[in-house]
Amino acid sequence: MLDLQRLASRIHNCFDCDLSQSRTKAVPGEGPKDADLMLIGEGPGFNEDQQSRPFVGAAGQYLDELLSTINMNRESVFITNMVKCRPPNNRDPLPGEIEACNKYVNEQIQIVQPKVIVTLGRHSLGKFLPGETIGKVHGKPTQIGDLIVYPIYHPAAALRRHSLRLVIESDFQLIPSLLKGDIEKEQTDDHKSQQLSVFE
Numbered sequence: 001m002l003d004l005q006r007l008a009s010r011i012h013n014c015f016d017c018d019l020s021q022s023r024t025k026a027v028p029g030e031g032p033k034d035a036d037l038m039l040i041g042e043g044p045g046f047n048e049d050q051q052s053r054p055f056v057g058a059a060g061q062y063l064d065e066l067l068s069t070i071n072m073n074r075e076s077v078f079i080t081n082m083v084k085c086r087p088p089n090n091r092d093p094l095p096g097e098i099e100a101c102n103k104y105v106n107e108q109i110q111i112v113q114p115k116v117i118v119t120l121g122r123h124s125l126g127k128f129l130p131g132e133t134i135g136k137v138h139g140k141p142t143q144i145g146d147l148i149v150y151p152i153y154h155p156a157a158a159l160r161r162h163s164l165r166l167v168i169e170s171d172f173q174l175i176p177s178l179l180k181g182d183i184e185k186e187q188t189d190d191h192k193s194q195q196l197s198v199f200e
């Protein structure tokens with residue numbers, strides 16, 4: 001836990017990009033150090049920025065519901081974001097902002113060593129499977145080194161577009177099998193070549 005606490009305190013004191021100027025509070029992420037499942041979203045919104053906790057607004061409530069459909073809850077998973085500070089007016093994080101925060105995401109992965117990373121939406125998808133589109137790869141697990149990366153739509157997208165709800169709810173149901181290691185994963189040459197670069 002100490003490692004995660006130290007990392008969180010570095011994040012709270014980080015001024016490596018302009019998001020640090022407009023944030024109320026940084027949102028390092030939270031969850032057990034030995035979590036098998038890590039969820040990576042995009043960045044804090046209004047509520048997260050106020051409370052310094054990830055996914056506590058409407059998207060977070062929906063995420064809690066999704067977890068409950070597979071008999072899990074947020075206490076058992078590690079939840080974080082690609083950027084740890086809120087982009088003004090909830091705009092998309094800029095590439096430089098994602099790059100500035102990438103070291104923190106990597107350290108979180110190294111400390112927690114999850115079995116499965118679920119990427120929520122396209123920004124965290126881009127870290128692991130650059131060039132892929134969420135419409136094409138959602139619901140398809142990929143093995144990257146020791147890790148299974150499982151892309152799904154962002155819960156906020158499903159709240160905006162009702163038709164995505166069925167998709168995200170159905171994609172969620174595969175997570176328990178992935179955690180048990182029961183499922184065939186895709187491992188294309190493209191993805192294998194990335195194993196080397198993902199954590200650099």
Ligand code: URA
Pocket residue numbers: 041042043044045048053054055056057059060081156
């Ligand atoms: N959306 C995200 O991507 N992350 C949060 O923490 C909240 C909403």
